[in-house]
Amino acid sequence: MDLLQIRNIQDEAARVQKIYEVFHEDSRLNRSKAARVEFLTTVRVIEEYVKPGDKILDVGAGAGEYSLYFARKGYRVSALELADSNIRAFRAKLKAEDDLDLVQGNALDLSRYEKASFDAVLLFGPLYHLSDTEDQLRCIAEAKRVCKPGGKLFFTFISNDFVILTEFMNRSDYFTSGDYDKKSFRLEDFPFVFHTVDACRELLRRGGIQVLREVATDGASELLEEKINALDEAGFEQYLRYHFYICEKPELLGMSNHLLFVGEG
Numbered sequence: 001m002d003l004l005q006i007r008n009i010q011d012e013a014a015r016v017q018k019i020y021e022v023f024h025e026d027s028r029l030n031r032s033k034a035a036r037v038e039f040l041t042t043v044r045v046i047e048e049y050v051k052p053g054d055k056i057l058d059v060g061a062g063a064g065e066y067s068l069y070f071a072r073k074g075y076r077v078s079a080l081e082l083a084d085s086n087i088r089a090f091r092a093k094l095k096a097e098d099d100l101d102l103v104q105g106n107a108l109d110l111s112r113y114e115k116a117s118f119d120a121v122l123l124f125g126p127l128y129h130l131s132d133t134e135d136q137l138r139c140i141a142e143a144k145r146v147c148k149p150g151g152k153l154f155f156t157f158i159s160n161d162f163v164i165l166t167e168f169m170n171r172s173d174y175f176t177s178g179d180y181d182k183k184s185f186r187l188e189d190f191p192f193v194f195h196t197v198d199a200c201r202e203l204l205r206r207g208g209i210q211v212l213r214e215v216a217t218d219g220a221s222e223l224l225e226e227k228i229n230a231l232d233e234a235g236f237e238q239y240l241r242y243h244f245y246i247c248e249k250p251e252l253l254g255m256s257n258h259l260l261f262v263g264e265g
């Protein structure tokens with residue numbers, strides 16, 4: 001099935017299933033130095049708020065990159081993922097000694113988890129796909145419900161304003177014929193759902209989340225992929241230091257494919 005056919009699938013969960021038969025999550029965060037920037041930045045922020053032994057829920061866990069990282073560092077990890085293909089990719093990475101709970105399910109219903117049972121909840125994916133605002137709020141409410149008082153919630157979004165440049169890099173006619181409103185620069189929400197920085201803030205405010213941190217997790221690393229991948233280790237270390245230096249500057253926040261918000265319920 002191609003993306004044109006997938007676009008016409010009305011049921012959101014069924015659409016997500018098909019999207020991840022086209023987009024492969026397996027190596028998205030680890031296939032290159034440039035691809036690693038998002039992961040390294042996200043983990044660096046999360047680790048400021050949690051300690052080994054804490055309970056983490058990874059909702060929309062994909063191929064398990066975050067779940068496996070934290071489980072192998074001694075955190076107690078539960079992972080929930082919707083798409084068959086990503087569950088398969090996740091299971092393929094599991095080693096006999098990995099101790100984590102992986103289930104297939106939907107972020108809209110976390111009733112299998114008890115209220116106030118996790119120190120941290122990661123919502124790294126469902127908000128890339130839920131197109132209805134009420135569903136987005138329900139998903140945030142579920143994450144809040146299972147998070148302990150004082151626990152931390154981590155939300156990621158795809159940045160509307162930067163993806164325009166990423167698309168331009170892939171298609172030289174994107175500015176004239178791309179799928180976005182030519183006046184407001186609002187992207188069509190397919191195959192992902194896109195948010196401006198202000199829209200993220202407004203959604204989290206409506207969801208009763210107090211935002212503590214806002215981070216541009218990958219910045220321009222996809223646009224600069226070739227250059228970054230050609231760096232030697234010392235160059236890459238220094239690129240990362242530069243990225244960490246700029247990634248929370250408010251004036252640069254939207255200039256990133258992915259945005260991370262840290263909050264409390």
Ligand SMILES: C[S@@+](CC[C@H](N)C(=O)[O-])C[C@H]1O[C@@H](n2cnc3c(N)ncnc32)[C@H](O)[C@@H]1O
Nearest residue numbers: 060061062081082083086106107124125126129
């Ligand atoms: C781009 S991937 C991100 C995977 C991983 N969390 C990461 O950050 O690399 C988005 C993930 O969210 C999952 N997802 C989307 N909607 C979901 C929902 N309603 N419930 C659970 N998972 C969902 C997708 O199947 C996919 O694995």
